[in-house]
């Protein structure tokens with residue numbers, strides 16, 4: 001049992017809530033934003049999230065015939081790209097805990113004609129419903145910070161990864177430049193919730209987004225968590241001054 005599991009409360013943004021309440025609160029956030037999720041992503045990041053995701057795909061080593069898990073895959077940005085790479089002999093599993101996000105993802109992929117080799121599964125990253133040693137690559141993009149027991153999720157991903165396979169965690173992280181941090185804080189806490197209200201009719205969910213980013217483990221802590229789960233060659237690459245970091249680890 002991990003440290004997180006032993007605690008009776010956990011963070012939900014800057015608030016401490018009972019562990020069993022966090023899942024429901026996170027679910028409410030994504031039920032609320034699902035319909036406007038893609039539009040908000042483009043607006044909030046000025047389209048830069050596409051570049052972060054492109055770099056993730058390029059560094060994944062994914063190729064034709066591979067089996068890939070995109071956990072917390074949401075509306076399917078990474079899945080869509082992986083689907084094209086692995087081709088008809090491969091498979092991509094888009095898994096997410098939230099049925100509203102999965103539905104938007106499924107409709108979107110169907111509309112674009114890329115769902116042939118994609119399977120949609122409702123699953124919690126903490127206890128993945130797949131056999132050991134199944135996937136060549138596993139990605140979790142902007143998902144891990146929403147998970148209550150992050151250690152359990154990393155262990156679960158490691159279990160279902162094939163030996164030699166790669167786990168990739170793309171997530172908001174800690175900026176290293178004080179001027180950038182000041183600007184980023186102002187943007188996150190003042191502009192973002194207002195944009196959320198204007199576009200998605202929901203400022204609270206975007207307030208949670210800003211707070212959950214600040215509560216997420218920093219680069220070195222997350223790297224240690226991946227090592228503790230048994231992954232090797234763990235490293236990270238900061239993007240946009242550490243606003244986002246891409247962590248990778250290999251299953252020995």
Ligand SMILES: C[S@@+](CC[C@H](N)C(=O)[O-])C[C@H]1O[C@@H](n2cnc3c(N)ncnc32)[C@H](O)[C@@H]1O
Nearest residue numbers: 030072073074097098101124125141142143146
């Ligand atoms: C910010 S979205 C990211 C979606 C997509 N990966 C992307 O990069 O655009 C976070 C996703 O994590 C999902 N999520 C939250 N907690 C989860 C959990 N414990 N297990 C699986 N998915 C989870 C949410 O439902 C949501 O779809």
